Amino acid sequence: GAGVSQSPSNKVTEKGKDVELRCDPISGHTALYWYRQSLGQGLEFLIYFQGNSAPDKSGLPSDRFSAERTGGSVSTLTIQRTQQEDSAVYLCASSLAPRGGADTQYFGPGTRLTVL
Amino acid sequence: AQSVAQPEDQVNVAEGNPLTVKCTYSVSGNPYLFWYVQYPNRGLQFLLKYITGDNLVKGSYGFEAEFNKSQTSFHLKKPSALVSDSALYFCAVRDMDSNYQLIWGAGTKLIIKP
Numbered sequence: 001g002a003g004v005s006q007s008p009s010n011k012v013t014e015k016g017k018d019v020e021l022r023c024d025p026i027s028g029h030t031a032l033y034w035y036r037q038s039l040g041q042g043l044e045f046l047i048y049f050q051g052n053s054a055p056d057k058s059g060l061p062s063d064r065f066s067a068e069r070t071g072g073s074v075s076t077l078t079i080q081r082t083q084q085e086d087s088a089v090y091l092c093a094s095s096l097a098p099r100g101g102a103d104t105q106y107f108g109p110g111t112r113l114t115v116l
Numbered sequence: 117a118q119s120v121a122q123p124e125d126q127v128n129v130a131e132g133n134p135l136t137v138k139c140t141y142s143v144s145g146n147p148y149l150f151w152y153v154q155y156p157n158r159g160l161q162f163l164l165k166y167i168t169g170d171n172l173v174k175g176s177y178g179f180e181a182e183f184n185k186s187q188t189s190f191h192l193k194k195p196s197a198l199v200s201d202s203a204l205y206f207c208a209v210r211d212m213d214s215n216y217q218l219i220w221g222a223g224t225k226l227i228i229k230p
Contacts, residue, residue, distance in 0.1 A: 004159070031216060042206065042222045043160075050216065091159055101148050101210030101218070102167050107159035 002026070004108035006092050012114045013082055021077040021111045025094030032075050033093040033105060034067060043091065049075060050097075082115045089113070118143045120209050122221035129197045129228050137192040137224050139181075139207030148210035149190040150218065151181055155203045163205075166190060177201070197228045 005024040013019050025032050034046040045059040049069040060066070064082075069075040079086055089112050093105040119142045129135045141147055148167050152160040164175025171183045181192045192205060204223045211217040 006159075033216075043220045045217060048216060093160075095216075100215055102165075103216075104150070104162050104165060105218070106162065107152075109159045112157075 004092055004094050004106055006090075006108035006111050008111060009109065010112045010114075012116065014116050015084060016081055018078065018080045019082055019113065021079075021090050021113070023075045023077070023092030023094075023108060025073065025075070025092070026106055027073075028096070029094035029106070030072065030097050031095040031103070031105075032069060033095075034075070034077050035091040035093065036061075037089045037091055037110070039088070046077070046090075079113075082113075084115045087113055087115045118209070118212060118219055120207055120219050120221040122205075122207055122224045124224050125222075126225040126227065129226070131199055131228050131230050132196050135194050135197045135201070135226065135228070137205050137207075137226060139190045139192065139221060141188050141190065141207075141209045141219075143209055143212050143219075145212050147183075147190075149181075149183060150208040151175065151179070151190075151192050152206045152208065153177075153203045154206065154223075160206065163192070199228045199230055202226055202228045 007022045030051045032049040035043045047067045048056040064080045067077045089110040091110045092108045095103040095105045121140045150165045151163040154160045164173045166173045166183045174180045179194050206223050207221040208218040211219050
């Protein structure tokens with residue numbers, strides 16, 4: 001079946017503008033993760049959704065970042081008043097369920113955000 | 117504190133030679149360990165994981181990894197490297213304080229030279 005999809009693949013914006021990044025997880029996956037990857041760096045956890053539970057927002061770097069997941073499927077990550085330091089690749093992943101951390105996360109291709 | 121270390125920023129291997137990408141971890145309890153690969157301008161792809169059972173885990177693209185509890189390591193290996201194996205490799209371990217989070221290594225760039 002289809003993997004995790006993300007859109008847009010690339011986004012160039014001006015400092016101060018708002019951006020929305022979209023993630024469409026694998027059908028049937030109840031868990032959804034957002035990560036940020038700065039150039040050549042590792043993964044920074046941002047937010048986690050599981051079913052209808054309250055999301056874990058502990059990784060969001062500031063209140064300019066927010067995310068929602070509608071109908072337990074598609075998720076949108078919104079960055080308000082973008083700053084140059086927000087430039088990075090934003091990765092989305094999904095998994096079947098958080099079986100004590102044993103589940104495999106499947107990643108989308110990412111959205112490369114450039115803030116000018 | 118829990119952690120994952122990939123001690124080499126970059127590994128260079130000649131095509132056809134065996135390759136090893138190192139990963140060590142520090143967690144309490146039984147670790148769940150993962151390897152992912154990232155090709156240029158792509159997302160991460162799952163290679164293999166160790167949850168329990170046989171210490172030698174076989175994964176995608178001919179890769180394997182050995183869980184060594186005494187050395188707290190989970191090194192990624194392949195008997196004969198291909199140029200197409202050139203990519204960024206990430207090791208991750210279950211965060212024991214979470215039901216779902218992983219602790220990620222910084223990544224190792226693998227370069228296979230023809």
